[in-house]
Amino acid sequence: MxxxxxxxxxxxxxxxxxxxxxxxxxxxxxxxxxxxxxxxxxxxxPLSPFLFVIVMEALTCVMKKVVSIDLFKCIDITARGPLSSHLIYANVMFMVNLAKCSIYGIRVREHEVQQMVSHLRCKQAPIKVLDALDKIRRVFFWGGSEEKAKMNWVAWEKTIAPVEYGGLGFGSIRDANLAMLAKWWWRFKTEKNSLWRRVIWAIHHNTRAWNDIPVKISIAGLWKSIISIRQFLLNADIDLRCAICASLVNGKNIQFWLDSWADPVPLYIKFSDLFKEERFKDYLVEDRLGFDESGPVFSWAWARPSLGDSEHVQLQQLEQMVSGLNMGSGRDCWTWKYDSNGIFNVAGIKKILSMANRVSPARVFEWNNWIPKKVAIVAWRAEMERLPTKCVRIEGCYDCACLYKLNI
Known part of the structure; x- marks a missing residue:
């Protein structure tokens, strides 16, 4: 210190x-x-994590020094990817020495080191796991146990539905899983210089098939699982590829072709013929666009000395689209399409998913915060005739006299 x-x-x-x-x-x-x-x-x-950060900062400097003098060899992700000598998380540290083909853990158990060797994985939860978790919630809610389940008086889909759709608003575990994985799409777009993002780009990027969020189908693992959630979210009218837009300020954090900034559709898709002629396809906006007193000034680098007719048409359309924009001295910012404030949040996606493919009932149960939740749930079930009372079981009807049999 x-x-x-x-x-x-x-x-x-x-x-x-x-x-x-x-x-x-x-x-x-x-x-x-x-x-x-x-x-x-x-x-x-509470002071422990702060001291850990200070110590790890000093240790990181030491690691950089031993790497610079070839005493320690880093992980080379790809030929043009970032190098990594150690990984730090919370109060745990992994050091990888490729010179000795070894991995060491500091304050880590042996089986945890072996798990790290086998690669850390963060995938979409399997359907069987989600069903098992939902079963635990369902049994607990209806007062059952692992040995003996009790009658489920209301369908689980109805129970977990939002309050405005006649449910209790518990929410689906599957929806929560998809919403949290969607956050990685947002982070990939907005955290351009982060190590994890550069590692993903180095592994999955393909120069023959450019994509703003790349994935190699042949490589199994966490990133492939994260990308696959797009199809599930499309069922709720959430398109992750068009959901994240950049607001141009200085152009230092926005990729000219690959990000959505001048148009909701990325320029590499909107002007595909012109994009093929670009020599440096991952350049930033500041590398291609500037402004002076007369207006926008473009700096192009084409693969051919002269463009074809279709490329000239697209170039005129592109320059006309960008001519109305301005650049400033602040920082670029990002906007989430599905939030009124433009800020990404997991709760917002969960809410959209919970309302997808549901029909609003003609009459919605009105909840009162002054009434204890247990009593309110009994009234909610009573309105749907889902109480174990004699008249409901035999006659299939409901009247106020049934409530007195519940002793509430």
Whole structure:
């Protein structure tokens, strides 16, 4: 901390927390005498992650030094991809040394290291897993157990439906899974310089078939699973490829051809013939476009010295489209199409998915926050004639007298 120019007073505060920590052990429910913690902070101390970041910053500098003098060899993702010497997450660190074909874990159990060797995977949850989780929720809600399930008086799809569609608003686990995976589409577009994004681009990008969000079908793994959710979201009228648009300011974080900025459709799709003639297809807006007193100034780099007729037509259309835009000194910003504020949020996608393919009922149960939830749910079931009362079971009718049999 001294080398990182932290003031001495602040360092003394930190050291005081390290040396003054005391703890006791509960034996048969009674605490023992307190003793000093000789291993630093107590488990769960909120200061711990901050100190970890400081230590990892110093260790990262050391790793960069040993890599520069060839004592440690990095992972080479692809021939033109980024290099990685170590991975840090929370209070765990992995170091990979390809020179010795080894992987080491710091504060990591052996089986966790082996899992890292087998590649970390974050896929769309399988249907069987989602069904099993839904079954646990359903059994718990109706008061059953693993040994004995109870009668489900209302269909589960009706129960988890939004309140405005006559349900309880629990939401679907499948919808939550899709919404959280959709966030990776947003992050891929907006975090251009992040390490994980550069790794994905290096692995899945194909120079013969350009795509703004690339994926190689032949490569199994987490990214292929994330990309596959687009088809599921299309059923709810959510098109992830057209959902993320950039607002041009300085053009330093927007790819000229691959991002949606001048038009909802990326320029590499809208002007496909012209895109084929581009030499540097991943250039930013600032590399291709500038402004002076007379208006926009373009800087093109074509693969051929002269363009064909179709390319000339598309070039005129492109320049006319961009001529009405301006650039400033701020930062480019990104907009999410399916939110009124333009900000991506998982809850918003979950809400859209929960309402997809549902029909609004003619009459919706009105909830009252003053009434206890248990009582309100009984009334909700009673309105649908879904109570285990004698008149419902035998006659299939409902009247107010049935409520008195419930003793509520």
């Amino acid at each position: 001294a080398q990182m120019k932290f003031p001495s007073k602040w360092r003394s505060w930190v050291m005081a927390t390290l040396y003054s920590a005391r703890a006791s052990v509960l034996v048969n429910g009674s605490p023992t005498r307190e003793f000093d913690c000789s291993r630093g902070l107590r488990q769960g101390d």
